[in-house]
Amino acid sequence: MNRDRHVLHVGLVACALAASAVASARACTSILVSRGASRDGSVMVTYSADAPFMPKLLRVAGGVHPPGTMVDVKAWEDDEVRGQVRQAEKTYTVVGLMNENQLSLVETTTGGRKELVDPDGQLDYDGLMLLVLQRARTAREAITLVDSLCREYGYSSSGESFSIADKNEVWLMELIGKGPGVKGVVWVAARVPDGCITAHANMSRITTFPLDDPENWRYSADVVQFATDRGYYKTDSGRPFSYRDAYHPDTSASARRACAGRVWSVYRRSAPAANFSDAWFRGEEGSEDYPLFIKPDAPLGVKDLMGLMRDHFEGTPYDMTKGVDAGPFGSPLRARDLTFKVDGQGYMWERPISTQQAGFVVVNQMRASLPDAVGGVTWFTPDEASTSCFTPFYCAVDALPASYTDGDYQKFSWDSAWWVTNLVSNLAYDRWSRVYPDVRKAQVEQEEALLKMQPVIEETAAKLAAADPALAQTFLTNYSVSTADAVFRRWQALAQTVLTTHVDGYQKDVRGEPKAPGYSPEWLRQVVAGRGAQLKLPARAAETDH
Template sequence: MRIRPLVLLTTLLAAGAALEACTNLLVTKGASKDGSTMITYAADSHTLYGELYFKRGGRHLPGEKRDIREWDGGYTFDTGKLLGQIPEAPVTYTRVGNMNEHQLTIAETTFGGRKDLAGPSGIIDYGSLIYIALERAKTAREAIEVMTKLTEEFGYASSGESFSIADPNEVWILEMIGKGKGQKGSLWVAYKLPDGTISAHANQARIRQFPQNDPKTAIYSKDLIPFAREKGWFKGEDKSFSFADTYAPLTFGALRGCEARVWSIFNRAAKSQKIPMDFVKAEKGAKPMPLFIKPDQKLDVRDAMELMRDHYEGTDFDMTKDFGAGPYKLPYRWRPMGFKIDGQDYVHERAISTQQTGFSFVSQARSWMPDPVGGVLWFGVDDTYTTVYVPISCGIKETPKAFAIGTGNFDAFNWDSAYWTFNFVSNYTYTRWSDMIVDVQKVQREFEGRYLADQAEVDRTALELYKQNPGAAREYLTQYAAKETEQLMARWKKLGEFLIWKYMDGNVRNEKGEVTHPKAPEDWLRCIVKDHGEVIKVKKVEGLALDEE
């Protein structure tokens, strides 16, 4: 998601501007337990309504045009504003969310980059790039070609962007930025992750040096380095050129609010490597983190889900430990993130799990299965920490109602909408986090555990049907997604009702349903005493001058 117009947290928004930001994890075949490729995506924005986008593919007549409509208009997402038109492709592919029928998946995070390159000339914004590529490409390499050619021909209309692109065999990072006001085209580099590695990005460009004579590993725009030289941003030898350092120079905000999320993923996936925090703490002389690492153990879908659930627990940035967490250890800080006290700037942490997530997913692409069965988008709405990831096949024929476009919107609460139902539960949970999250995770684990356990049988059934009739397999997968989503919706509404019953008015009902009054944690009570103790201290009553009758 976009960071408010080109402000890459230069002081981590110490002036108080709001943050809209996303997080991606990329997993290659050799780094996954089953040989699938995976991408995770948390689409974070305070005004993004979480739904599962769906568009059928088809055949198109010569001369047909495709409208380019603004996907991200300064945080009013999918505004529908017409930016222009391009020729329609003869054949387009069906896309389910950010995965298409060929198991190709594309996600993103916005890094903004140099202000000098703001306002480029063009009609293709980053959201349009993603969804047009999904309609026109079968592989990651094809997607990169589609995206870069579109910006070359029709111009780029966004600030700096990092794209995660994966097919069942390859995983790439594409980083792109415009050329500035009135200049058409884009500057870009794409890097294929070595098999057996994982990577991540979170609103900061991450590709530094890259192979310049190995198109199997890296490809880039022909003017990428010459443009930087003309601007005076790079003067060394070509081999030492760094995309990230040239087009998105690091700031404190980029380190603390963005790269820190990447560090958290790397730290938890590769504890043995003891990747230091000094870089994300902006310590002088600290070395940048690598673009990719080899995890300590190969990852599965559950691991990827859990890596997207994080508030820096157990680290120096642990959001449950400071006074701001309150008595019930709430690992969230309401916006604005930055504030100033007595002339000094301060910041709240920006973790992977955050309250303003519209939707998130874990994509799973499996090369050994036919595409409609092999591609699964584990999809959820709202906060990654409290959501439930539902398996949605890329071969479905329609979206489950609760996730479908048109079921609800950002402007009105709707019990039929998964977005609003999950927000109902999570927002109530924030009021007494350390207690309520236990109840939420119990139901969350129940559903996700069952989905993961049942997936092998779902695959077997779908594969048998596919051998007989591919259409029957797609129908089965469509009905499975619809049924599971409907059951989840009913259970999640009941969970919300249970939480209100159990925790009403600051009380807590015990296992017998009896109302109890557990006291606040002692560390929080000590904070109250330190701040207000002299006023609320209990005193012995003696020596009072009482009026005499």
């Protein structure tokens, strides 16, 4: 066990894609679920941190600090100290992107107007998120802290969308800086109505909003005036103020293709009866944007969110496992960049929720019906969701498994959960239709067993928490570590099975005999259509396999 007291170095660095820079490899996706939209009264948020990096699941211990204590603010990419801020008198333990009060904070980067970045601000978005998680108890407190910390110390990142959730409610907060040398952010925050969900994926979602509903909508006092002063909004235009139009005006076809498609996929799978059109995400002129909030056709559970985070547009005209670009084995992998040109014409690959460059994915679950130590759980997996396995870490744990905390991005290790899950992923990408069924079988078996055990574990932990909180913490720590270790061992075995089963184009049967499954008829037709004249045999040629 690793008892390191630092935070989840989840590369909150990972999501620096501006909506206008769709060719970048960095981006993130988040889904927000209110209590009334969940199957068991959970508040839930998801987060796929999409960038080529190695996350290390670490932990920050809370505590009481002497007055006058200062704490370093560091950049995640290079550990550079950007400055110091005053330490709070009391801080809370953070595991992953959730603290001991069941407060979660995840993000996607929206970019926005470049001239509003203040390079001298002390707080970049990931440093800001960590400070807030250490200091806030509720989502509303977190929103207030984001604003006050940025006003005091300055904000250095581009625009962000934050998913901020506690055990009772979930908020979408969008913010952007005020430009070089100006401290503070302009922002708006919307409470997701009970019974509804929303999603964001590197494009601002909030447009017009009420200025007189503080219970459900909060905003910086100068959000309209600042835009007016900078010429982003004309008060005499006859149009209501729109946050996105003012601060994130890029809704080009390429930006919508890269970002809005992920929101569409969440909506079309969560509320199929609504039959949401693909027109907006395909960039059609005059098409209508997706609503900020929707009611799912049926309440969602943890398993449903795991499935949504594994989406490659399956079952739609944009299914990435179909077509010549999916190769002979129907792979959803598309090598970067997203955009490319052929003979001067621009083209773009689809950008799914589940993507090969994901560093980690979480489904955070918060519940008011349970003690905080039991109610808050991060379902975490390194690498991308479609080829890996979620495992639970409760927010009260005081230790983590070494396989999830160790590793080097430059050196493969069988002892690193990130490297082992990446090995399975990369073995699957090139032979998806052959290998993925084995991966999916392992996922289903492991995750269904964990979800089945969850109520039993939590009933025991809740009883322990009432009688002996320290014993409950030990119990949940042992369970979280042991289950993560079991998943890790299963994925080590899976990698070895894939390596030994799929060899040199052959696939071994149940007796270990190599068979030649060849290619699908659909793929062979595509080959013949392109190179049939070259490959065609004479009519009387013998059919001999050499």
